[in-house]
Amino acid sequence: MMSAFPRLGVIERHRFKHLHNKMGGLTVVEVAREIAFPVARVFFVTAAKAGMLRGCHAHRRCNQFQICVGGRVEAIFFDGENSQSLMLGKGEGVRVPAGIWGEQRYLEADSALLVLCDQPYAAEDYIEDRDAFIQMATSSRIG
């Protein structure tokens, strides 16, 4: 359990190797060089239609790398007080530390997100109530 939830700092876009040619598309992630943690879990997420918002939770311990591999995805971050967002095109990703609320808008019908995590699944790691998250994040900073 973290002692204090982090504040949003500089959110940096990382460009992975992404090729698109007459064969199709290829995105490559070199884990040791590009990801700051060993990969314990991998998600692949799509949306039923363009414009949908998914995610909408924070993790207590799990750090993630979110990588757009199809269409465009708006990655939205919230630390309980301030929010930021970043538009990710194909092959672009962003590191999301534990303790930050995340939402992802799938802007196109073929938008897809690849998520690399440093923790296996644990139900108790998820904070899915936004008001509870705000309370936990802000109280961790004054207490």
Place this chain on the structure above:
Amino acid sequence: MMSAFPRLGVIERHRFKHLHNKMGGLTVVEVAREIAFPVARVFFVTAAKAGMLRGCHAHRRCNQFQICVGGRVEAIFFDGENSQSLMLGKGEGVRVPAGIWGEQRYLEADSALLVLCDQPYAAEDYIEDRDAFIQMATSSRIG
């Protein structure tokens, strides 16, 4: 460098957790439990159009897990003498050991393959000439 290229054994389909509901799709890979190796590299591959064949190479040292995350993919394997193929639907994957020639046919326009590897990229790990592969594989078994 391997002393002998493996023969094709039983190729087993692995079904990962795959959800599809009104929000969209979600495929989950638990690395420690489902993948027999630490993940050093991740690919995401799509094809320019339905029916295209990609891959068409072997690796000297790299073991892979190939996971269909969109459409349907026919995974084809060849040990230099015999071949097998396996149809993968969404959320289905197969382990591909080093020393097996692999080809993947992207059967639908939205077919997509997620590939987890136990080695970082190394150009010398690729065998891309099929005749050379056959020669190497068969001679490794008689020598």
